[in-house]
Each structure stands twice: as structure tokens, then as C-alpha cells.
Amino acid sequence: xxxxxxxxxxxxxxxxxxxxxxxxxxxxxxxxxxxxxxxxxxxxxxxxxxxxxxxxxxxxxxxxxxxxxxxxxxxxxxxxxxxxxxxxxxxxxxxxxxxxxxxxxxxxxxxxxxxxxxxxxxxxxxxxxxxxxxxxxxxxxxxxxxxxxxxxxxxxxxxxxxxxxxxxxxxxxxxxxxxxxxxxxxxxxxx
Ligand SMILES: [Zn+2]
Ligand SMILES: [Zn+2]
Numbered sequence: 001x002x003x004x005x006x007x008x009x010x011x012x013x014x015x016x017x018x019x020x021x022x023x024x025x026x027x028x029x030x031x032x033x034x035x036x037x038x039x040x041x042x043x044x045x046x047x048x049x050x051x052x053x054x055x056x057x058x059x060x061x062x063x064x065x066x067x068x069x070x071x072x073x074x075x076x077x078x079x080x081x082x083x084x085x086x087x088x089x090x091x092x093x094x095x096x097x098x099x100x101x102x103x104x105x106x107x108x109x110x111x112x113x114x115x116x117x118x119x120x121x122x123x124x125x126x127x128x129x130x131x132x133x134x135x136x137x138x139x140x141x142x143x144x145x146x147x148x149x150x151x152x153x154x155x156x157x158x159x160x161x162x163x164x165x166x167x168x169x170x171x172x173x174x175x176x177x178x179x180x181x182x183x184x185x186x187x188x189x190x191x
Contacts, residue, residue, distance in 0.1 A: 001027045004127045006049060008056070008120065015053040021060075022046045025131065032139050038067045045131055047085060055090040056125050062134040068143050072151035073159050077143050083134030089118045089125045 004025065011019040025043040029036060047060035062083040070077040094117070118130070150160035158165035 001025060001128070001132075004045070004131055006058075006125045006127060008123045008125065012049060012051045012056060015051050018048055018050040020047065021049050021058075021127075030135065032136055035068060035071075035143070037139065039064050040067060041065055043081070043131070043135065045085070045127075047127070049125065052088065054092075055088050056120060057086075057088050058125060058127055058130060059084075059086045061085065062131050062138070064135070066139070070145035070149055071142050072149045073145060073161060074152070075145050075159070075161075077145040079140060079143065081135060081138045083138035085127075085130050085134045087118055087127075087130040089120045091120050093117075093119060 002025075004023065006021050011017060023045055025045065027039050027042055029038045031037070041064065043062055043064035045060065045062045047058050050057045050059075062081060062085055064081040065078065066081055067076065067078045069075065118126070145161075152159055153165045153167050155167040155171075156165050158167075
């Protein structure tokens with residue numbers, strides 16, 4: 001997909017300045033956990049960018065209609081994305097532990113996690129990653145065609161939303177036949 005970049009201008013020149021930034025993303029589909037999702041209308045974002053003094057805060061919503069398939073019955077299933085975006089883009093990398101580390105061994109207080117921030121680069125804020133992660137975060141772990149989907153019969157594959165199969169009753173019969181008491185049925189036991 002095309003990167004979503006906001007180029008900083010005079011509207012965000014001073015701390016406290018804010019401006020809205022909305023737009024459309026033409027992403028036809030995406031994948032998550034081996035599942036394929038289709039976005040027939042793409043995605044829409046509606047953000048507010050704020051100059052927070054040390055960086056630009058981007059907050060708002062990402063919305064879209066998603067079509068996939070039900071994890072229980074494999075029939076088409078759809079859901080709505082309403083993902084929250086909340087990301088801070090620093091003007092400069094923070095004075096991290098490396099700068100203060102007097103013994104020079106890049107001490108243990110400096111961890112990978114300290115790299116976990118976005119930066120304003122070339123006077124621009126690249127929102128692509130923040131928007132994509134909002135999409136993935138808001139994609140349900142289990143997608144269902146309806147909340148009470150009965151799924152497929154594990155024995156014959158019948159879609160149980162469309163009707164019952166006789167596997168359950170046959171299974172009960174089979175268990176009864178296998179019962180040790182079944183063998184006694186035919187016996188003529190003396191009283
Ligand atoms: Zn289903
Ligand atoms: Zn069945």
C-alpha cells in the first residue's frame with residue numbers, strides 16, 4: 001500500500017497547534033494469522049495531529065468494512081474495523097541510557113524497548129505503520145458469521161446452521177453397542 005505521510009507545515013509549527021488529517025487507503029486485502037481478509041471499500045482514517053512540544057501526537061480512528069470467512073463454518077463472514085490510533089512521533093531520539101552511561105558498556109538499563117518509538121523524519125510523520133497496526137489490532141482473533149454459529153460437524157462436515165446431521169445419534173448408538181452391558185442383553189440370566 002502507498003505510505004501515508006503527513007508533511008509538517010506551519011499549522012503544526014508551535015507546541016499546542018493541532019490539525020486534522022483524514023483520508024482514504026486503497027488497500028484491497030490483507031492477511032493475518034494465515035487468514036485472508038478483503039477490504040471491498042478500503043479503509044478510512046480520521047486523525048488529529050498535535051504538536052506536543054517534543055513531538056507530534058497522532059490520534060484518531062481507522063475504519064473499514066472487512067470480508068472474510070467464518071472460523072467455524074467457513075461461510076462468508078464480515079465485520080467492521082474501528083481501530084484506535086494513538087502514536088507519538090518524537091522530533092529527536094530521546095537521550096537514552098547510552099548517552100548517560102558513564103561506564104561506557106551500554107549498560108543493562110538500555111534495552112531494545114527503548115527503540116520502540118517513532119521519529120519525525122524529513123519534517124514528515126509516516127503514519128503507515130500506526131494505521132496498519134490499528135487494522136491488525138482490531139481484527140478479531142476469531143471471526144464468526146454470527147455469534148452463535150454452530151459450525152461444521154467434525155464427522156461428516158455438515159453445516160449445522162443449515163440442519164442437524166445424524167452423527168450425534170449414531171455416535172450414541174455406537175457407544176451403547178460397545179458397552180459391556182450390551183453383551184448381557186441377549187443372555188437369558190437365571191433369576
Ligand atoms: Zn459460521
Ligand atoms: Zn455429522
